[in-house]
Amino acid sequence: MATPAEAAAMRRAVALAARGLGSTSPNPVVGCVILNAEGRTAGEGLHRRAGGPHAEVDALRAAGERARGGTAVVTLEPCDHTGRTGPCTQALIEAGIARVVHAVADPTPTAAGGAATLRAAGVDVESGLLAAEAEQGNTAWLTAMRLGRPHITWKYAATLDGRTAAADGTSRWITSAESRADVHRLRAESDAVLVGSGTARTDDPHLAVRGIDGATQPLRVVLDTEATAVRPGARVLDGAAETVVAVAEDLPYEVTAHLPEVWRLPRGATGLDLRALLGLLHARGVRSVLLEGGATLAGAFAAAGAVDRVIGYLAPALLGDGPAVLTGAGITTVTDAMRLRLTEATLIGPDLRVTAIPCEKEN
Template sequence: MEFPEQDAAHMARAVALAARGHGTTSPNPVVGCVVLDAAGAVAGEGFHLYAGGPHAEVGALAQAGERARGGTAYVTLEPCDHTGRTGPCSRALLDAGIARVVVAVADPNPKAAGGAARLRAAGVEVTMGVLAAEAGRVNEEWLTYARLGRSHVTWKFAATLDGRSAAEDGTSQWITSPEARADVHRLRAAADAIVAGVGTVLADDPRLTARPDGPSAARRPPLRVVVDTEARTPPDARVLDDQAPTLLAVADDADTGRLKADVLRLPRHGSGLDLRALLAELAARDVVGVFLEGGPTLAGSFLREGLADRVVAYVAPALLGSGRAALGPAGVGTIDAIHRLTFDEISPIGPDVRLIARPAAQPSREQ
């Protein structure tokens, strides 16, 4: 469906504003809002900055003041119609005298939805679906969480041009550049949880912490999650230090007596754990976005189950010829079963290249 050029332009600005909330709004969505006055001039802008803080509409209306009366509001997500830590945005728009509201994506959360219906019932003109794909993309983690009842998963890996993540002797530090590693820490800091398998813990003893530079350094540390079916994590592993909270996901019959850690027991699934149950349990703990950094076996399991929503690959201009592959068995027995992706972005990061892609058919992007 085509929309007026002006609607698309103002919604594009609202989408850009929404993106500023990445990493700070969880478990709430990222939302942007632009308010025009009755003459069509921009009177106010806002975005949701943190959970419990003013919603995007409230911020934009406050900036617009009396100029909002008779004007238009562009919002990336349907205005909420419930009272939580803040009041309903539908009521705020009505109180401000807004005459028209343009929405990109309908709210899939039944507790908050209904804002568009309330606005229409009060005589406000409501247009839905403007730049829905763009607004859905910027808010994809929360939309997965709200629509599917599980955490959104970004799988990250670093590899050589020939797809190796480690040499024959197991060494892997460092395949990519300091610039790429700094970028990884930035992405880690924006996630709610960092997930790895016990194999990675045993091989590398990683901290699994986010250590970004700049403003994101002040954000709360992501939860560290170790997928450890048989509870093999050593009691002195660095992932169990006090630098960030840690959750060990183990089989429901695993012996955890020697471990002093927060444990999540899950059903077995094949030789590992039920990963869908893991993501549902994490969502219940308000984990909206997961950053998967496990080794090839765990990554293969997530892909096999259709649970990798986005792939971020850092590729170094280097060759190994042998060694560990970045991805293990992923349920592909024939070329017809290949996991096809579409590229979102290809960017140079120092001497390396960052590739961002997603499955060509992604359930979390259902409208």
Template sequence: MADPTGPDQAHMARAVELAALGRGTTSPNPVVGCVITSASGEVVGEGYHAYAGGPHAEIAALSQAGELARGGTAYVTLEPCDHTGRTGPCSEALLAAGVARVVHAVADPNPRAGGGADRLRAHGVTVEQGLLAERAEAVNIEWLTSVRLGRPYVTWKFAATLDGRSAAADGSSQWITSAEARADVHRLRAEADAIVAGIGTILADDPRLTARPTLDLTADRAPEGAPGPGKRLLRVVVDADGRTPPTARVLDGQAPTLVAVADDADARPDADLVRLPRTEHGLDLRALLKELAGRGVVSVFLEGGATLAGSFLRDGLIDRVVAYLAPAFLGEGRAAVGPAGVGTIAGIHRWHYQDIRLIGPDLRIIAHPLEMKER
């Protein structure tokens, strides 16, 4: 049985570190790390899933280990897959290499790919699950959420003053936070598959909704032979009435753009359109996320404005908040979030802090819902 305090834990911890190297480059596949030890317990192979369509973590680690994997142990953050997609089953590769023991942190919830553990056991391999599961879940939370809930993982980012204002009374907002905070935002954007903004933000700020190329994770991390210089984020505008102007920078062609309009809208935007049902609060956001999931979007980065953020919050569709708070006060101006379906303190949306740190002069707070409910 896996030792939660000895070498087993150390090897799985390293596998989690390796998995994190694939963040932002593997979608729509999971991030996975693998460490292989020999029969005598020495590390002989390491690998991670670096880009979609590339070798899986187990294959990369087995390639390093060679014959030294025979009789050894594979530590994997996610259950080895048991299906043939763009690559073959990792379960078969582990069997062919003669691995005697497999320790995986998290079971694969994908019914198409799962079953690797059962196949390995059926061929006499010792299989154990659950070591450092919480850490392995955290590094792969976007993909796990998308598979389990059938919708992308949603991160809401906002910047505000200490009194919760995201813009001054005249609408100006550039810049409330520092250059360091803005650089951090671009890093997080580059990890996502899609950036979502409301029409209010498009009309007020005319953003491009792109990540700076110098921070593109694919360019930094993908190995030789990986496709392209980096992925292009999908830009999504939530625009119920089709008011996106043809001159909007979000339509500049630098990245693909999807404009979501109501099914009864007289839409004018010269863009890829998706028509969605109206609700009493605007567009059906669950239908939007379902559409994005169908396009292979695993993670969404929700940016401005307050009305759209309030609607996502009301519908329980935000999985993570990243808030940048500047040490400043405005006293009046635009609030960071609009109505979120809370009429009394009993209906308050409770969250818990995951991380609090200074980014330049600003405070960055990362929080998650206190209760992760089925959504």
């Protein structure tokens, strides 16, 4: 059974893991704390970027000889395979670690099995400590591994009466500067930012991260079915970050000649085939997507069952008319509503930021 010191170390490991959000894909975010034989912190570490040291190795380097006979507390089961780095199981065994406590089992067939390898080497292993907290911090990667598609966060900004713009189309700025800065934090934690042709045409968005030092720029993705919204000189073509424009596969090639990277996708019922898009993003190593498109695109993702988290920035204002937050989700009656569970509500400047996740459907 885990000790109080191990539980405190796991909370610290979860916090360390969060520092890697947005920079580790296609790998998970992982944190690790090494306790010495007396149960005191000897070293800590995290996985900072793909190809770099894993959290366990980072923590072992910080601990040095103090790790011998100690305990490794890690948010994810130590890997048992050789990729761009060696197996963490071997590093832990060679360092003389006597006990490993991990929160979540690794669901991938290539890296799983670390716990069994450690036990076979005589290491005491315990799993499941603060699993819910660790899962939440690593939800994007875990979703991608389990479903074979990126984790999707739909972000929107609206008035209290659910309007994203006024009747005349004006929308800048519904929410505060503080909320807009917080959106850049969300971008920095995401592997890709995605909008549709309507947003690209109306707002000419930049979609890159600003105001956060050292941020890894997300992939900018625009769904532009007919290749008419992203024109030469569009802000997403400025080179601040990589940009992909997804278009219908039956379009002439000459209409996309000005675009840096084009994905040609099958047409779906109301635009492009979203499943094909998500498959390409997953293959690209994208594990988390921030959906910043308008009501129609959000509705298409909701209808496809591809919204994993909703973050709404609600301004203390009323418009009474104008575009609604969500359209085209295929919901015609209250009994079919997409039910959500609130996980957070906090003030961001004068605005209210509400976070919710879909409720699990009853069988």
